Amino acid sequence: LPGPGNAAFDELVKRFETIKEKNESYRLRVAFDVSYEFVKGLTFKSSLSADYSQQNQQLFMPSEVDEYKETYSSGQISRNLMLLNENLLTYKHTFAEAHTVDVLVGLSFQTDEMYLNSGWGRGAPSNLIHYVSWEGNVYDTKDNRSLKDFTSDKEKSTMVGVFGRVNYNYLQKYLVSITLRRDASSKFGEKVRWGTFPSYAIGYAFSEESFMAWAKRVLDYGKIRVSFGKSGRQFDQPYVAYGVLGASKPFLGNPTVEPELGFGLINRELTWEEPRQWDVGMDMDLLNYRLGVVVDYYRRYTDKLLYPVRLPGTHNGYSAQWQNAYGILNEGVEVMVKWDIMREREVKWDMTFNIARNWNRLKKSQDGKDFSSNAGLNNMNVIGKPLNGIYAFRTAGYYNSMDEVPCYYIDGKYTPLGTLKTQFYRPGDRVIVDADGNGRIEANSTEEDREYVGAPLPLASGGITTSLEWMGFDLNMLFNYVLGRHILNAGRGASVGTVAGMIVEDITKPVFEDLGKVTFWQKPGDRTDYPKNRLEAGLYNFSTNIYANVQNVSFIKLKTITLGYSLPEAVRKKLHFGARVFVSAENLFTITNYKGADPESVDVVTGVDNLGNYPLARRVTIGLTINL
Numbered sequence: 001l002p003g004p005g006n007a008a009f010d011e012l013v014k015r016f017e018t019i020k021e022k023n024e025s026y027r028l029r030v031a032f033d034v035s036y037e038f039v040k041g042l043t044f045k046s047s048l049s050a051d052y053s054q055q056n057q058q059l060f061m062p063s064e065v066d067e068y069k070e071t072y073s074s075g076q077i078s079r080n081l082m083l084l085n086e087n088l089l090t091y092k093h094t095f096a097e098a099h100t101v102d103v104l105v106g107l108s109f110q111t112d113e114m115y116l117n118s119g120w121g122r123g124a125p126s127n128l129i130h131y132v133s134w135e136g137n138v139y140d141t142k143d144n145r146s147l148k149d150f151t152s153d154k155e156k157s158t159m160v161g162v163f164g165r166v167n168y169n170y171l172q173k174y175l176v177s178i179t180l181r182r183d184a185s186s187k188f189g190e191k192v193r194w195g196t197f198p199s200y201a202i203g204y205a206f207s208e209e210s211f212m213a214w215a216k217r218v219l220d221y222g223k224i225r226v227s228f229g230k231s232g233r234q235f236d237q238p239y240v241a242y243g244v245l246g247a248s249k250p251f252l253g254n255p256t257v258e259p260e261l262g263f264g265l266i267n268r269e270l271t272w273e274e275p276r277q278w279d280v281g282m283d284m285d286l287l288n289y290r291l292g293v294v295v296d297y298y299r300r301y302t303d304k305l306l307y308p309v310r311l312p313g314t315h316n317g318y319s320a321q322w323q324n325a326y327g328i329l330n331e332g333v334e335v336m337v338k339w340d341i342m343r344e345r346e347v348k349w350d351m352t353f354n355i356a357r358n359w360n361r362l363k364k365s366q367d368g369k370d371f372s373s374n375a376g377l378n379n380m381n382v383i384g385k386p387l388n389g390i391y392a393f394r395t396a397g398y399y400n401s402m403d404e405v406p407c408y409y410i411d412g413k414y415t416p417l418g419t420l421k422t423q424f425y426r427p428g429d430r431v432i433v434d435a436d437g438n439g440r441i442e443a444n445s446t447e448e449d450r451e452y453v454g455a456p457l458p459l460a461s462g463g464i465t466t467s468l469e470w471m472g473f474d475l476n477m478l479f480n481y482v483l484g485r486h487i488l489n490a491g492r493g494a495s496v497g498t499v500a501g502m503i504v505e506d507i508t509k510p511v512f513e514d515l516g517k518v519t520f521w522q523k524p525g526d527r528t529d530y531p532k533n534r535l536e537a538g539l540y541n542f543s544t545n546i547y548a549n550v551q552n553v554s555f556i557k558l559k560t561i562t563l564g565y566s567l568p569e570a571v572r573k574k575l576h577f578g579a580r581v582f583v584s585a586e587n588l589f590t591i592t593n594y595k596g597a598d599p600e601s602v603d604v605v606t607g608v609d610n611l612g613n614y615p616l617a618r619r620v621t622i623g624l625t626i627n628l
Contacts, residue, residue, distance in 0.1 A: 199229025
């Protein structure tokens with residue numbers, strides 16, 4: 001392929017460098033509260049908070065990069081507003097200097113609103129005009145295409161909550177907490193909006209017992225915690241329970257609406273997910289509080305999982321319906337260790353290490369059957385196995401002769417292995433294992449030859465943080481790491497096969513390989529990177545969901561590092577304000593065995609790398625903080 005220095009390549013790059021894109025983000029968060037103490041220990045507090053964010057996006061493409069030799073301009077403004085009002089009545093009192101009771105009752109109101117305005121236009125009079133500032137000229141009658149368009153949208157949802165909590169402790173040794181809340185969401189059906197969510201927790205500070213006196217030199221504090229609770233979860237779709245309609249094309253000059261046939265089918269029984277979770281944990285502080293250890297085990301079963309369930313047949317037009325469909329079990333063990341390495345007056349240095357092992361599996365589906373995952377084409381959900389399991393073809397090299405192609409009796413005929421009834425394997429094709437032995441290589445739920453290769457969840461993951469302070473300087477670093485995560489590198493070889501193209505977009509695709517460094521099968525005995533490069537005819541020769549593209553990936557990344565300097569206290573007093581200057585960097589380096597671009601940017605749900613995400617960018621920030 002032509003590269004830098006080639007006239008065609010350089011001209012193409014020059015044209016695309018004229019594309020202008022501008023993105024802006026703004027966020028404002030404010031909170032107000034007022035409180036009044038009626039009598040000692042009895043307090044009422046009311047608060048109001050708002051979270052406003054806005055994103056502006058502007059894109060301009062000059063006429064040189066457009067197939068119609070016209071400019072293209074688009075813009076979008078999206079705004080999100082959250083308003084939350086909480087009203088709390090609390091009472092706290094200690095009886096006989098030993099029994100402490102803390103009671104809370106509350107009422108909350110929350111509303112979320114989203115606004116969106118977007119538009120685009122073609123054919124500005126000049127490449128110097130980057131916005132759609134002209135009137136008219138909205139349709140090209142010659143080529144039957146739109147030259148302008150505009151859309152706007154608004155979504156709103158509300159939630160109301162009533163809750164109460166009672167905490168009790170005896171000498172800070174025995175602790176009990178009981179919570180009950182009732183929530184209602186406008187996102188669910190009218191008769192099932194309310195959900196009830198209780199939780200219970202007990203704690204035992206065993207270090208305060210007299211029989212632990214022998215450990216006082218080492219153990220400063222130790223507590224065992226056990227909790228059980230039921231929580232609720234809603235989802236992002238505000239109107240699905242009522243059925244979704246959308247604007248459609250005009251009919252006889254009149255505006256029309258049509259059902260959203262993807263996932264818009266009405267379901268008035270749609271209600272809260274119901275996760276039930278057990279937690280068992282232990283907290284310990286040792287060596288004069290220099291060393292802290294936290295260990296947790298959790299087990300969470302989610303019933304009535306919200307999921308778009310595919311519908312059978314085609315008679316109703318809808319492809320899926322949101323339902324409370326599945327049951328999922330999540331379990332995990334998490335360990336955190338914090339160590340104050342140095343805590344002298346002049347020098348302070350601490351380090352925190354955490355590691356977590358989490359796993360999940362599908363316990364039930366709405367019809368008791370396995371199903372394809374909506375998360376990705378290469379993922380399936382099988383009862384008893386991890387969610388979104390990665391499935392791929394098992395391969396065994398290339399066919400060197402027709403004698404190596406297995407044959408089967410199908411419909412009374414001696415038939416070589418193939419895919420469709422007219423497509424059969426021959427020398428130079430990839431050997432794909434016929435897992436179900438039916439004489440056909442298929443990738444669908446009824447005739448499936450792909451095999452389970454692993455789960456997207458890693459064996460373990462965690463982070464390491466450290467901070468150092470000395471003479472006004474401070475240094476902070478954060479590393480995160482992942483161990484043993486399966487990733488299907490579906491970008492490897494995704495563009496080297498020859499595919500019949502019907503339109504320009506099918507033919508003019510990027511090539512993600514250096515064709516001067518890869519090899520293709522040409523004759524028997526060849527050991528090459530890819531099979532014979534002939535027109536792909538449905539034999540999966542250049543499919544990327546194969547065992548060879550699955551890696552067991554581990555990595556460690558320096559996520560952030562910040563170096564700062566703060567003015568000494570004596571200088572702050574003279575200036576009557578404090579100041580800190582700092583420089584920060586993100587994503588400086590990654591150590592990994594992954595053959596793709598960036599393992600952290602791979603979809604955490606599917607574990608499939610389709611080259612759809614850029615590697616996380618390195619970023620350097622220089623800042624100044626002033627405290628008045």
